Amino acid sequence: MTSLLLQRVRTPRWAGWLLLAAGALLALWLPNGLYPAVAVDMLCWALFAVAIDLLLGYGGLLSFGHAAFWGTSAYTAGLIAAHLGVPFPVAVLGGALAAAALAAPIGYLAVKRSGIYFAMVTLAFAQLVYFVANGWSSVTGGENGLQSVPRELFGLDLSDPYYFYYAALPMAALGLLLAWRIVHSPFGRVLVAIRDNPARARALGYPAHRYKLLAFVLSAFVAGLGGGLFAVAHGFVSLDVVHWTTSGKGVVLVVLGGIGTLWGGVVGAALVVNLEDQLSQAGFTLIGLVTGGIFVLVVLLFRRGLWGSAVALLRRYSRL
Amino acid sequence: MSPLDGPAALTARGLIRDFRGFRAVDQVDLTVAAGSVHALVGPNGAGKTTLFNLLTGFLAPTAGRIELDGHDITGLPPERVARLGVARSFQITSLFPQQTARTHVELALQSGTGLGWRFWRSHRLLERFSARAGELLDLVGLGDAGDTLAGSLAYGRKRALELAIALALDPKVLLLDEPTAGMGLEDVDRTVELIAAVRDGRTVVLVEHNMSVVGRLADAVTVLQAGRVLVEGPYEQVRTDPRVIEAYLGSSEGSADAAH
Numbered sequence: 161m162t163s164l165l166l167q168r169v170r171t172p173r174w175a176g177w178l179l180l181a182a183g184a185l186l187a188l189w190l191p192n193g194l195y196p197a198v199a200v201d202m203l204c205w206a207l208f209a210v211a212i213d214l215l216l217g218y219g220g221l222l223s224f225g226h227a228a229f230w231g232t233s234a235y236t237a238g239l240i241a242a243h244l245g246v247p248f249p250v251a252v253l254g255g256a257l258a259a260a261a262l263a264a265p266i267g268y269l270a271v272k273r274s275g276i277y278f279a280m281v282t283l284a285f286a287q288l289v290y291f292v293a294n295g296w297s298s299v300t301g302g303e304n305g306l307q308s309v310p311r312e313l314f315g316l317d318l319s320d321p322y323y324f325y326y327a328a329l330p331m332a333a334l335g336l337l338l339a340w341r342i343v344h345s346p347f348g349r350v351l352v353a354i355r356d357n358p359a360r361a362r363a364l365g366y367p368a369h370r371y372k373l374l375a376f377v378l379s380a381f382v383a384g385l386g387g388g389l390f391a392v393a394h395g396f397v398s399l400d401v402v403h404w405t406t407s408g409k410g411v412v413l414v415v416l417g418g419i420g421t422l423w424g425g426v427v428g429a430a431l432v433v434n435l436e437d438q439l440s441q442a443g444f445t446l447i448g449l450v451t452g453g454i455f456v457l458v459v460l461l462f463r464r465g466l467w468g469s470a471v472a473l474l475r476r477y478s479r480l
Numbered sequence: 481m482s483p484l485d486g487p488a489a490l491t492a493r494g495l496i497r498d499f500r501g502f503r504a505v506d507q508v509d510l511t512v513a514a515g516s517v518h519a520l521v522g523p524n525g526a527g528k529t530t531l532f533n534l535l536t537g538f539l540a541p542t543a544g545r546i547e548l549d550g551h552d553i554t555g556l557p558p559e560r561v562a563r564l565g566v567a568r569s570f571q572i573t574s575l576f577p578q579q580t581a582r583t584h585v586e587l588a589l590q591s592g593t594g595l596g597w598r599f600w601r602s603h604r605l606l607e608r609f610s611a612r613a614g615e616l617l618d619l620v621g622l623g624d625a626g627d628t629l630a631g632s633l634a635y636g637r638k639r640a641l642e643l644a645i646a647l648a649l650d651p652k653v654l655l656l657d658e659p660t661a662g663m664g665l666e667d668v669d670r671t672v673e674l675i676a677a678v679r680d681g682r683t684v685v686l687v688e689h690n691m692s693v694v695g696r697l698a699d700a701v702t703v704l705q706a707g708r709v710l711v712e713g714p715y716e717q718v719r720t721d722p723r724v725i726e727a728y729l730g731s732s733e734g735s736a737d738a739a740h
């Protein structure tokens with residue numbers, strides 16, 4: 161929705177570049193101010209949230225099954241890294257491609273539904289993936305998880321998460337750039353048109369289902385980049401990656417940051433990952449209660465999410 | 481030679497559409513001659529819009545067959561029908577409220593090119609259509625409204641934008657569902673002139689309550705009543721048909737809005 165507001169009140173070009181520069185500096189500094197492992201997690205979840213927003217904010221499709229793609233990529237990337245000894249970006253890319261391939265048939269069936277039915281279909285398929293992952297323990301390790309995923313990159317020692325962060329950052333940045341490009345492409349324009357008025361878009365000759373399907377597959381790819389990176393970062397893939405709570409967390413991150421803002425997902429991920437870490441450091445056990453409470457507050461106070469509201473505020477002042 | 485003697489552009493044979501037991505379109509046969517302006521008239525609820533939805537793939541017929549230039553298009557989805565050269569406007573204005581008028585026309589111009597799939601390119605790609613979009617907006621009298629959001633256009637101007645979008649598709653067959661409904665007299669005149677100007681090389685099907693508009697534009701008329709075809713024929717013939725006069729035109733023949 162912010163992308164549409166952009167047309168009404170044109171933000172000056174320099175404001176966008178300024179924000180981008182600030183974001184880049186922040187990303188470069190991040191592991192110096194936080195635990196590097198936490199910073200890496202932020203990158204992964206940011207990719208996941210942005211992927212979900214791509215579909216929700218621009219396609220109007222709420223997926224409640226993106227754990228299937230995050231998890232499929234995590235397992236695939238983990239297996240590639242463990243067995244082929246390739247540089248980790250190749251393993252992550254392989255994972256993301258596997259996620260996209262899985263998204264094609266699921267999306268084909270799901271995009272014929274909309275609203276809550278779309279969410280239900282995606283959830284149902286994600287549960288199927290969960291049961292397969294759980295049962296197929298010879299490959300996935302079942303409840304024990306997939307152990308000892310290496311972090312190979314041309315023989316560099318990446319065992320320190322501080323260095324791994326900088327190795328992972330370009331890949332995450334490319335993933336976010338891809339999402340941004342998709343949203344600001346001719347395809348993104350058509351997708352938004354279909355979201356706003358599918359009948360009109362179809363009367364113009366745009367096959368709405370196929371556009372939604374491509375959006376679904378692209379979203380799964382970006383989510384897969386996050387999931388693959390997550391597997392390599394932790395050196396381990398647990399069954400949690402395909403659990404429905406993972407899908408739910410992704411949606412929460414997007415709503416916190418602001419639906420249809422793209423970067424809102426990054427903000428939501430940064431906030432929640434950091435908060436979870438702080439709370440667990442402090443020995444707090446009811447982490448879900450706190451993040452849930454914050455979620456409720458944000459939803460009640462900031463209709464557009466944190467990032468969406470901040471951008472709206474900035475716009476108002478830049479117009480004065 | 482009248483276009484009515486030529487080949488058919490669009491035909492419907494035995495078209496039926498049921499809504500949960502209610503038959504909205506009942507055994508309709510329709511032959512729209514290529515190059516003609518064909519008016520579809522009838523009282524509210526006669527099934528005109530439903531027939532449009534059938535012809536454009538928005539509804540699947542319960543039975544019957546639809547042909548475009550002799551090819552079966554029954555059951556094709558709306559986007560396929562549109563790409564085959566059938567453009568429609570909606571009775572209830574159907575736009576993207578948050579997009580500018582120009583974007584609407586650009587999206588319409590883009591749809592045949594396949595550029596819409598390019599998720600790796602900048603949306604500035606659409607700017608290659610902006611000159612043509614400007615021309616089309618000028619044509620329908622929206623030259624000054626290119627940057628206005630569709631949602632904030634006045635009603636008559638929204639109708640004009642509907643027409644610009646349909647024309648942007650450069651259709652062989654143009655289906656217009658009450659293009660002048662709710663317009664002031666001046667806008668009605670402009671719209672009639674516009675349709676008369678763009679009908680060259682196209683086939684136009686027009687749902688219209690305003691009989692003076694029908695009289696000025698239509699070569700042929702089909703009168704629908706309760707989902708059935710009451711009369712179909714050349715305008716002059718239908719106008720003087722006793723059943724039609726009795727049912728719709730009454731004593732106020734030729735006056736505006738006689739069909740109500």
Ligand SMILES: Nc1ncnc2c1ncn2[C@@H]1O[C@H](COP(=O)(O)OP(=O)(O)OP(=O)(O)O)[C@@H](O)[C@H]1O
Pocket residue numbers: 499504522523524525526527528529530531571
């Ligand atoms: N989706 C639907 N479900 C159920 N009934 C419908 C549906 N669409 C149309 N109808 C019914 O079919 C009949 C024909 O409707 P339609 O809209 O085609 O009439 P119309 O000739 O276009 O009328 P108007 O002049 O008011 O636009 C009406 O009785 C209407 O209630």
Ligand SMILES: [Mg+2]
Pocket residue numbers: 528529530571
């Ligand atoms: Mg109607």
